[in-house]
Amino acid sequence: MKVQYKPKRNLLETIFQVEILQGMALTLRKMFSPPVTRQYPDEKPPMYPGFRGQHALVRDPVTNDSKCIGCMRCATVCPSRCIQIRYHDDERGKRFVDQYAIDVLRCVFCGYCVEVCPVGAVTMTEVFEYANYDRAAIHYDKGALLENWDNFIAQTGYDETYVNPFWRPRGIPASLLPASQRMNVPDDWTIKGQFVGTKVRQTQESDGSTHAEESNV
């Protein structure tokens, strides 16, 4: 293939420098088109499902406390080890969560803790404006995390069933998910609609067809 870097022009086009005039016409046209700028502090960006913002502990309206049962799954799965949980068991074996802290400065925002939580206690809100001059202020303890949740639902009007479909592990049938994450999701989050490799697709089609229907329930 021959690349022609300089298109041929006839004499008239050379005299009037057509390319320059074309460029000028383009810029003039663009001058009257609406700008794409978003005036950020006045104009907030739209939020999309799957946004992984500030961490929060969902406040259970019944107990007025966190839903956390101290199973330690989130602390175990966390790749950056930024979740610290302290608990004690009473004599009857009931577990009490004493402290639940997330060091946001170490968090990599992978969302695994939310995916793995069996009761939907820890979640990531759509809040993203929580920068601070003080490091200690973004090391959230349990009280701060519950407060984050209160602020979030006050701002946006969600309730404690706020579940983001993006935090649900993909390819797992709904029957195996914790109750809080067993909700209707968009089609592309079911097994059928997912973008997966050929091999996964083949195994799913051979034995997982019932799962695919299940996950839509």
Place this chain on the structure above:
Amino acid sequence: MQILIIILQIAVLLAVVLLHVAYTTYFERKIIGHMQVRMGPMRVGWHGLLQPIADGIKSFFKEDIIPEQADKPLFLAAPVICLVAMLASLAVLPFAEGWALADINIGLLFIFAMSSLASYGIILAGWASNSKYTFLGGLRSMAQVISYEIPMGLSLVGVMMLSGSLNLTEIVTAQGTSIFSIYLFPQIIGFFVFFIAMLAETNRVPFDLPEAETELVSGYITEYSGMRYAMFFMAEYIGMMVMASIGTVCFLGGWNGPFAIPFFPPFWFILKVYGFLFLFIWIRATLPRYRYDQLMALGWKLLIPLALLNIFLTGLFKILVH
């Protein structure tokens, strides 16, 4: 008494021109912003209208840094030379019938002299800063000014031949009041050469090699800061306005328009100058910078022969008519 009146006129002209400089920077940022589908300054005042004032206050109170190895007297003098030369050329511009501060007979020559002097400021700034970037910027400016002064002067020879005068007021009156008798039509080649040379003279895109920020940091003004930097900036914008005024006077019929505006005779003149300034900004938003050898080739191989051809044709035309 006469002197007092002249001083008052000078003060008014200076105030008006400097205000125009401030708001030309604002409109430049706004227009380029919108051409690039952005918004430009928006936060200082309504739609950023107070931005140039904020910029002015900022640059006035900024620290004036002089490099240790700089040639101090020249470093201090360079922006002053630039600004004074540009301001001096404002004196001979006829904004309307009898609205020139100094209606001298060598008006056009005076403007050429002053715009060449201003480039001394740029070259001295480049030399005195004792930095490689400013030095390269100064060198480029020198070569560019020498190359483009010639076609610019030659392109206006046609105008001088037609009007038979170097006095700017007489050039305007020689064009008559009709829109069809302006020199743009008989001198279309001259206007073309003049327009390109004008862009190069004022160091504007696409000929902004002396301050090419993508290669030379900021060219000859790299080492300047605060008010001295602002003086170079003002000189550049006043240069733009002076060149736009020369284009208006010599090719577009000066203050004459389709109909006379009562109480404000320079209306059409100012409108035409604004048109030129918009063209400057529009070109800046569109065109990339010329390469150095392309700049030289354009000046010497195209513009000078064209300008000479224009002089020849104008002379032939004059002989044939009379």
